[in-house]
Amino acid sequence: MEEKRGDVQELSDFELQVYETVAEIDKDGDAADIGTLTRLIERPEEEIWAALSHLVSANHLHSTPAGFVLGPHDWAP
Template sequence: MDDMRGDVQELSDFELTVYETVAEIDKGGGAADFATLGRLVGGPEEDLWAALGHLVSVNHVRSTDHGYVLASHDWAP
């Protein structure tokens, strides 16, 4: 997979909220499963799937067997 990430400024407000929620869960050592994200972020299920798909495609988050975590990043935890 390409390590290039999309510019965070190109994310919608909803995508940024999803990203920040994944980051907060990841920071605590966990993975954000879809049900947890739905509960914490809210919004239509289709919008959440679309946001996660976009965040994965621009390499901000990645999918694991346990849920979503941050993709490789170059900033300190």
């Protein structure tokens, strides 16, 4: 069964920034934790949590015990 993703066009500029930051960290096989995201993005933690929540619910990201990683995607790492 193929996992459905939300439409990327429905994401805000800030959500895209959070997604791209997670993608940059994930390309090396690492998970993005909230501390790292807050430091790299320089926005309030509450805003980052809200963006992460939406990205996870849209299946763009997955939450793991180590942090956040990319959900299904159709581009090469």
